[in-house]
Amino acid sequence: MFGDLSGMMDKLKKAQEKVEETKLRLNTVLIDEASADGNIKVTVTANREIKAISINESLLNDTEELEDYLILTLNKALKRAGEINEQEMAIAAKSGMPNIPGMDMFK
Structure with a gap:
């Protein structure tokens, strides 16, 4: 019915390893x-782990402006990080998935 179940399990294990490597x-x-x-x-x-933050001294006198700039800048960076993460993880997951009929969820 499902063909080579052992082969599929092997592919799933390799897919998981690929995801962990990614x-x-x-x-x-x-x-x-x-x-x-x-x-x-x-x-x-x-x-999505923050590694460094650099703040110009001119912003240190206005905490409200500093907070606004920091939130906007961090959100932009985290959005880009999320997009890259999702793309790379989808590629990693798809590359090792066995071909199971009716389970084509990565189109």
Whole structure:
């Protein structure tokens, strides 16, 4: 009915390994983002971990402006990181999936 069940299980195991390798690799993919005026710069990984934040001293006197710029810049960086993460994880998952009839969920 399902053909080579052992072969499918092997492919699933390899797919899981590929996903884990991709997760580790995404820890090394760095995304740099800056505010529109360049006063705040952030670096995050593709796994959405903040690695660095640089703030221009001119923003240190106005906490409200600093918070606004920081939120906007971090959200832009995390959005880009999420997009990269989703693309890479989908590729990793699809590459190792066995071909099960009726289970073509990665079109």
